[in-house]
Amino acid sequence: MAIIPVKITELRWETPTVRGLKLDLQGQEFIYKAGQWIDCYADIDGVRSIVGYSLASTPTQKGYIELAVKQGDNPVTEYIHTGAKVGDTLYVDGGQGEIFYEAGMGSxxxxxxxxxxxxxxxxxxxxxxxxxxxxxxxxxxxxxxxxxxxxxxxxxxxxxxxxxxxxxxxxxxxxxxxx
Structure with a gap:
């Protein structure tokens, strides 16, 4: 899957150490299954950094994805916790991973x-x-x-x-x- 730019449209504190993000897909197609993860990229001080985050959103939610990011020492994570603002651009690709749920997998x-x-x-x-x-x-x-x-x-x-x-x-x- 191609790396696509996304806009931060919402930043909130889910807990004292977890930041919630809503990312606008800007009309781009983004295919994933509930429970998968993505690679998330940020350009920080002229360097593109990468980290993997699990998606908290569902494929039924069109036009955006949601993340929950726990404090940590990865440059992207630090940026999300200390420097990110609504309107900033991140880059994502995915979904990835073999642990997911689709309709019909179990009642x-x-x-x-x-x-x-x-x-x-x-x-x-x-x-x-x-x-x-x-x-x-x-x-x-x-x-x-x-x-x-x-x-x-x-x-x-x-x-x-x-x-x-x-x-x-x-x-x-x-x-x-x-x-």
Whole structure:
């Protein structure tokens, strides 16, 4: 797949250490499956840097893709956390990877993730809810309640009888809605 330019249209803090991005595909075709990952490139100080990120969006969401980026020491990741602005251009190619979900792959899907590993699974959950009649259960673990990426959205989605959500924390006492 060719490398294509995308525009940052939304930057938000998903957790204290995870930045959410919405990237406009600018009318370009971008083919991927729920749960796959992409290569993401940024031109930083005249040098093109690359890193792989899992897609949190679904193929049913047309015109844009979404990422959740945990703090780290990769130049692209540092840029996203400290220098990126709405309107900036990044470059992507993908989707890649053999772990994904497509309609018909199963009617009862169980997913488990820790930390930022929930990003590709969020793409799968969203896809299952939007495009299938399957049931999905997500077990999610994070060190603290504040680090449960997509917690609020998953709580809303779990109001759907086809969605079950079990969040867990490992470094603090459980709170309301968290084991």
């Amino acid at each position: 009862k899907v169980v997913l488990a993730a820790a930390g930022i590993g929930v990003a590709p699974l969020m793409g799968m959950v969203r896809y299952i809810v939007e495009a299938t009649d399957a049931e999905v259960t997500l077990f999610q673990s994070a060190s603290t309640r504040d680090e449960l990426v997509f917690y609020d959205e998953m709580k809303r989605l779990s109001e759907n009888p086809r969605v079950r959500y079990y969040p867990f924390v490992t470094r603090e006492a459980p709170g309301e809605g968290v084991e």
